[in-house]
Amino acid sequence: MDILVCVKQVPDTSEIRIDPVTNTLIRSGVPSIVNPFDANALEAAVQLKEAHGGSVTVISMGPEQAKNALKECLSLGADRAVLISDRLFGGSDTLATSYILANAIKRLGKFDLILCGKQAIDGDTGQVGPEIAEHLGIAQLTFVAKLDVKGDVITVQREHDEGYEIVEAKLPVVVTVVKSINKPRYPSIKSKLAANKAVIDVLKASDLPEINTEKIGLKGSPTKVKKTFTPPRKESGIRICEDTGSGCALKLFEKLVAAKLV
Amino acid sequence: MNIADYKNVWVFIENANGEAKNVGLELLNQGRILAEANNEKIIGVVIGNDVNAAVKSTIAYGADEVILVEGEEYKDYNTDGYANVMVTLVEKFKPSVILIGASNNGRDLGPRISARLATGLTADCTGLGINEETGDITWTRPAFGGNLMATILCSTTRPQIGTVRPGVFKKAQPDTTRRAPIIKEEIRTSAEIIRTRVVGFIKAMDEAAVKLEEAEIIVSGGRGMGKPENFALLNEFADLLGGAVGASRAAVDAGWMPPLQQVGQTGKTVGPKIYFACGISGAIQHLAGMSSSDVIVAINKDPEAPIFDVADYGVVGDLFEVIPVLIEEIRKNKAS
Amino acid sequence: MGNIVTTEQKELVEMVRNFALKEVKPHVKELDEKGEFPMELLKQAFDMGLHCLEIPEEYGGSGLDYQTTAIIFEELAKVDAGYAISLVTTFVALRSVIAAGNEAQKKLFADIIIPGAFGGFCLTEPNSGSDAGSMRGTAVKDGDEYVINASKCFVTNGGVADVFVVFASTDKSKGVKGISAFIVERSRAGITVGKHEDKMGLRLSNTTDVTFTDVRVPADHLLGKEGTGFITAMNTLNVSRAFVGALAVGICQAAIDEAVKYAKERVQFKKPIGQLQAVQMILADMEIQTEAARQLVHHAMILMDDNKPVVKEGSITKTFCGDTVVKVTTDAVQIFGGYGVSKEYPVEKLMRDSKVFQIFEGTNQIQRLVIAKEMLK
Numbered sequence: 001m002d003i004l005v006c007v008k009q010v011p012d013t014s015e016i017r018i019d020p021v022t023n024t025l026i027r028s029g030v031p032s033i034v035n036p037f038d039a040n041a042l043e044a045a046v047q048l049k050e051a052h053g054g055s056v057t058v059i060s061m062g063p064e065q066a067k068n069a070l071k072e073c074l075s076l077g078a079d080r081a082v083l084i085s086d087r088l089f090g091g092s093d094t095l096a097t098s099y100i101l102a103n104a105i106k107r108l109g110k111f112d113l114i115l116c117g118k119q120a121i122d123g124d125t126g127q128v129g130p131e132i133a134e135h136l137g138i139a140q141l142t143f144v145a146k147l148d149v150k151g152d153v154i155t156v157q158r159e160h161d162e163g164y165e166i167v168e169a170k171l172p173v174v175v176t177v178v179k180s181i182n183k184p185r186y187p188s189i190k191s192k193l194a195a196n197k198a199v200i201d202v203l204k205a206s207d208l209p210e211i212n213t214e215k216i217g218l219k220g221s222p223t224k225v226k227k228t229f230t231p232p233r234k235e236s237g238i239r240i241c242e243d244t245g246s247g248c249a250l251k252l253f254e255k256l257v258a259a260k261l262v
Numbered sequence: 263m264n265i266a267d268y269k270n271v272w273v274f275i276e277n278a279n280g281e282a283k284n285v286g287l288e289l290l291n292q293g294r295i296l297a298e299a300n301n302e303k304i305i306g307v308v309i310g311n312d313v314n315a316a317v318k319s320t321i322a323y324g325a326d327e328v329i330l331v332e333g334e335e336y337k338d339y340n341t342d343g344y345a346n347v348m349v350t351l352v353e354k355f356k357p358s359v360i361l362i363g364a365s366n367n368g369r370d371l372g373p374r375i376s377a378r379l380a381t382g383l384t385a386d387c388t389g390l391g392i393n394e395e396t397g398d399i400t401w402t403r404p405a406f407g408g409n410l411m412a413t414i415l416c417s418t419t420r421p422q423i424g425t426v427r428p429g430v431f432k433k434a435q436p437d438t439t440r441r442a443p444i445i446k447e448e449i450r451t452s453a454e455i456i457r458t459r460v461v462g463f464i465k466a467m468d469e470a471a472v473k474l475e476e477a478e479i480i481v482s483g484g485r486g487m488g489k490p491e492n493f494a495l496l497n498e499f500a501d502l503l504g505g506a507v508g509a510s511r512a513a514v515d516a517g518w519m520p521p522l523q524q525v526g527q528t529g530k531t532v533g534p535k536i537y538f539a540c541g542i543s544g545a546i547q548h549l550a551g552m553s554s555s556d557v558i559v560a561i562n563k564d565p566e567a568p569i570f571d572v573a574d575y576g577v578v579g580d581l582f583e584v585i586p587v588l589i590e591e592i593r594k595n596k597a598s
Numbered sequence: 599m600g601n602i603v604t605t606e607q608k609e610l611v612e613m614v615r616n617f618a619l620k621e622v623k624p625h626v627k628e629l630d631e632k633g634e635f636p637m638e639l640l641k642q643a644f645d646m647g648l649h650c651l652e653i654p655e656e657y658g659g660s661g662l663d664y665q666t667t668a669i670i671f672e673e674l675a676k677v678d679a680g681y682a683i684s685l686v687t688t689f690v691a692l693r694s695v696i697a698a699g700n701e702a703q704k705k706l707f708a709d710i711i712i713p714g715a716f717g718g719f720c721l722t723e724p725n726s727g728s729d730a731g732s733m734r735g736t737a738v739k740d741g742d743e744y745v746i747n748a749s750k751c752f753v754t755n756g757g758v759a760d761v762f763v764v765f766a767s768t769d770k771s772k773g774v775k776g777i778s779a780f781i782v783e784r785s786r787a788g789i790t791v792g793k794h795e796d797k798m799g800l801r802l803s804n805t806t807d808v809t810f811t812d813v814r815v816p817a818d819h820l821l822g823k824e825g826t827g828f829i830t831a832m833n834t835l836n837v838s839r840a841f842v843g844a845l846a847v848g849i850c851q852a853a854i855d856e857a858v859k860y861a862k863e864r865v866q867f868k869k870p871i872g873q874l875q876a877v878q879m880i881l882a883d884m885e886i887q888t889e890a891a892r893q894l895v896h897h898a899m900i901l902m903d904d905n906k907p908v909v910k911e912g913s914i915t916k917t918f919c920g921d922t923v924v925k926v927t928t929d930a931v932q933i934f935g936g937y938g939v940s941k942e943y944p945v946e947k948l949m950r951d952s953k954v955f956q957i958f959e960g961t962n963q964i965q966r967l968v969i970a971k972e973m974l975k
Contacts, residue, residue: 013406094373098377121528122406124386124406126385127372127383130377138457142369161522163464163465164466165338165463186613190647193660222382222416223414223415224415228405233572236571237573238576239576240577245579248578249585250591253595261536
C-alpha cells in the first residue's frame with residue numbers, strides 16, 4: 001500500500017502559559033513537536049505498511065524548521081519526507097492550505113490511503129483533512145478510532161456520541177484519526193541516527209505548476225483573523241475550606257441547596 | 263459571487279433516529295439573533311429519512327422556515343449524500359450564513375461543503391456576533407488548546423459557514439403552537455456518489471446512561487481519582503443527581519475511563535447546568551471543554567489547582583471524604 | 599548536563615530521557631518495593647536499541663561512542679539505576695569479548711544480544727570477591743571441548759541473561775595466571791540459576807547465583823589464550839569502572855533534583871528552606887561533587903573513545919563517583935529531614951541504590967590499591 005500522511009509541526013500547547021500581567025501567550029521556550037494526532041496517523045500508516053507492505057510518505061506544509069518534525073517522522077518509520085514550503089503559501093487559512101497540500105499530493109503520486117490527525121493542537125480546526133479529500137475528489141472518513149484494510153476496502157470505527165459507527169469504503173480515501181487508535185512508537189537509536197542523515201525534499205510553489213496563485217496565501221483565504229485575545233477569566237467564586245472533609249461537604253451542600261442547585 | 267444575493271441564516275438540524283439533536287435546536291435560538299440583526303430569516307435545514315419529529319422540533323424551537331430533504335440514502339449521516347444536498351440547496355437558495363453543530367458529523371460535513379463552495383468555514387465556535395460595519399458574522403473560537411481566542415471574519419465569500427460547540431448556546435423555550443412553512447426539496451443522491459457505507463454500530467455506553475452532550479449535571483473525575491475503581495463513587499453521585507459521568511484527559515490517558523467520556527479541547531465539549539470537577543487540576547485544555555457550564559463546583563486537595571480560578575464553588579478537601587458525605591446529605595434531603 | 603556537544607547527541611539523549619520519564623518512571627516506586635525485574639519495560643529499551651549501543655556497527659549494533667553512551671545511561675540512571683545497569687551489564691560482558699575474542703566470537707555474542715537479550719559477567723564466587731585470583735571454578739579440556747564447573751554469585755542479569763562470560767581456572771597450579779575466560783550460552787546443559795537476591799538497592803536489577811555443573815562448551819568458546827582470563831577480566835573492568843561512574847552520576851543528579859525541588863517547597867521559619875544558608879551549603883557541596891564526578895566520567899570516556907588505556911582513570915572515576923553518590927544521596931535524605939527516611943518520599947531509595955557503587959566492579963579499597971600501584975610504577 002502506498003500511504004501518505006499529512007503532518008504539522010506545532011508548539012506543544014500543553015506547555016503554553018498565559019502571562020498574567022500582559023495577558024498574552026508565553027511562546028518562548030515552548031518546544032515544537034509533531035502534532036500528537038498526526039503521530040497517531042503516522043503510527044497507523046507504519047503499522048499498515050508492516051502488515052501489507054508498501055511505503056509511507058510524509059508531507060508537511062510549513063517553514064524550514066518543519067524539517068525537524070519530518071525527520072522525527074522518518075525516525076518513526078516513514079520512508080520519504082517532503083516539505084512543502086514557499087513564502088507565497090504564508091497566511092493561508094485552511095481552504096488555501098488544503099488546496100496547496102492537495103496539489104502537492106497530486107504531484108507526488110497516487111496513494112491508496114491518506115491519513116491525517118483529527119485536528120492540529122494549535123489551530124484546532126480539524127478542517128484540512130476533509131478539505132484535502134474534497135480537493136482530491138475522494139471520500140473521507142473522520143474521527144477514526146480503528147481501521148482495517150482488506151484488499152481495496154477499508155473498514156473503520158468512527159467515534160460517535162454513544163459508541164462507534166462501523167463504516168466501509170473503497171480506497172482511496174482520506175482518513176482522520178483520533179488518539180485512541182494507537183500508541184505511537186518511540187524511535188530507535190538507529191532510526192534516529194539514520195533520519196538525521198536523511199535528505200528531505202522541498203516542494204516550492206514553482207514545483208507545483210498546476211497551482212492557481214489566486215487560491216493560495218492570504219488571497220486564497222476567505223477567512224481572516226480579526227483579532228485574538230486570551231480567554232476572559234471566569235471570576236472565581238466561593239472557596240470552601242473546612243477542617244474536615246465532611247465539614248466541607250456539609251458547607252457545600254448548604255450552599256448548593258440555598259442556590260437551588262440540588 | 264455577489265454577496266448581496268445571499269440572504270438568511272440557516273441552521274443544519276442534525277438528527278438521530280428522526281429526532282433533532284440538541285445542538286441544532288440551540289443554534290436556532292442564537293441564529294435568530296444573527297438573522298434579525300440583518301432583517302433576515304432563520305431557517306432550519308433537515309435532511310434524513312422519516313424525520314417528522316425533527317421537523318416539528320425545528321419549528322417549535324424557533325425556525326421561521328424549514329427546508330426538508332428526504333430520502334432513504336439520508337437515513338444515516340454520510341458525507342457524500344449530505345454534502346450533495348447542502349451544496350445543491352446552497353446553490354439554489356443562496357443563504358448568507360450556515361450554522362452547523364460541531365458534533366463529529368457536523369465537523370465532517372462543514373469542511374466538505376465549504377471546500378466545495380470555495381467559501382470560509384470557522385470551526386468549533388464558542389461565540390457568534392455581528393460585525394457592526396458590514397453585517398458579517400463574527401466567529402469567535404478557541405485555539406492553541408484553549409489558550410487563545412480568535413475572532414474570525416469571512417467577508418469576501420458566501421455563505422459564511424461555522425461549526426458551533428454544543429452546549430454553548432441555550433435552546434429557546436419550545437412553542438408547539440408555532441407554525442412555519444416547510445419547503446420540501448427533491449434532491450436524490452445516487453448510490454455511486456455515496457462512497458461510504460455504515461455497516462454496523464458498537465455501543466460503548468449503557469442505554470440508560472445519560473449522554474454527556476445532553477446532561478444537565480455532569481460529574482467528572484481527573485488524576486486525583488487515583489485509580490479506575492474509584493470512579494464508582496462518581497457513578498453513584500451522578501446517578502443520584504440524574505447526571506452523566508465525564509473524565510479529564512489524564513484519567514482517560516491512564517486508561518481509567520473510555521475516550522468517549524473525555525471532556526476537553528480535544529474531547530467532548532459540554533455546557534451543563536452544573537459541572538462537578540473532582541480531582542481535576544483544571545488545565546486550560548480541560549477548561550476549554552467545560553467552561554460554558556452554568557455552575558462549576560470543584561473538589562480538589564490542592565489549594566493551588568487552577569480549577570479554583572474558575573469554580574463558582576471551590577472545595578479544598580479530599581474528594582473521598584467530601585463526596586460520600588455530600589451523597590448522604592442529598593439522599594436525606596430527597597427522602598424528606 | 600554540560601557535556602552534550604552535538605545536536606545529534608542532544609536529540610538522542612532527549613529521546614531516551616522522554617522515553618524513560620514517560621514509560622519507566624511511573625512504575626519505579628512499585629517495582630522497587632517489590633524488587634521486581636521489569637522485563638516488559640526492558641523490552642521497550644530493546645525496541646529502542648538501548649541494548650546494542652556499544653556493539654560495533656559491523657556486528658549490527660549502533661556503534662555509538664563512549665561519550666554519548668555514558669550520557670544516555672546517566673539519563674536512564676536518573677530514572678532508575680537498576681534498570682540502567684541491566685542494560686550496561688551486557689556491555690561489561692561485551693567488552694571481554696571485544697578485548698579478547700576473535701571475529702567469530704564477537705559475531706556470536708552480537709547475534710545473541712541484538713534481537714533483544716541480556717548478557718552476564720561471571721567472575722565473583724562466594725570465596726573469591728576482591729581476591730578474584732583465588733577462584734575455585736575450573737574448566738577442564740576434554741577433547742575439543744571444555745568442561746566448566748563453577749559456582750558464581752552476585753551475577754547481574756544472572757536469571758535473565760542468554761549469554762555469559764565465565765571465568766574459570768584451566769590450570770590451578772598457575773594461580774592467577776591459570777584463569778581463562780569463556781563465552782557460555784545459557785542454552786548449554788548444566789547451568790542452574792539460584793534465587794534472585796533481595797537487595798538493599800538497585801532492586802529492579804536481577805542478581806542471582808549461577809552454577810555451572812559439567813557445562814560443556816566447544817573449545818572455540820575460549821576467549822583469547824588459556825591463562826589470559828584474569829587480564830581479560832581486568833581489561834574489562836578497567837573500562838566498566840568509568841562507565842559505572844556514569845550511573846552513579848545519574849543517581850546523584852536525581853538526588854539533587856529532588857532536594858532542590860523540596861528546598862523550594864518546604865517552608866520552615868516562614869520561608870522555603872532553600873533560603874537557609876545551612877541548606878544552601880549542603881546543596882552547593884552536592885552540586886560541586888556531582889559535577890566533578892560527571893567531568894571525571896566524561897574525561898574517561900574521551901580517553902576510551904581515543905583508545906587510550908584507562909587503568910588509573912577508570913579506578914579514579916569509579917572510586918570518586920562511588921564515594922560521591924553515597925554522600926550526595928545521604929545529603930539529599932538530610933535535606934528532606936524526617937520525610938527523607940519515609941518510603942513515601944523518593945530520596946531514601948536513592949540512598950539505598952548508592953551504597954553498592956562503593957562495592958561492585960571492584961571495591962573502592964581495591965581501586966585505591968590499583969591507583970597506588972599505577973603511581974608507584
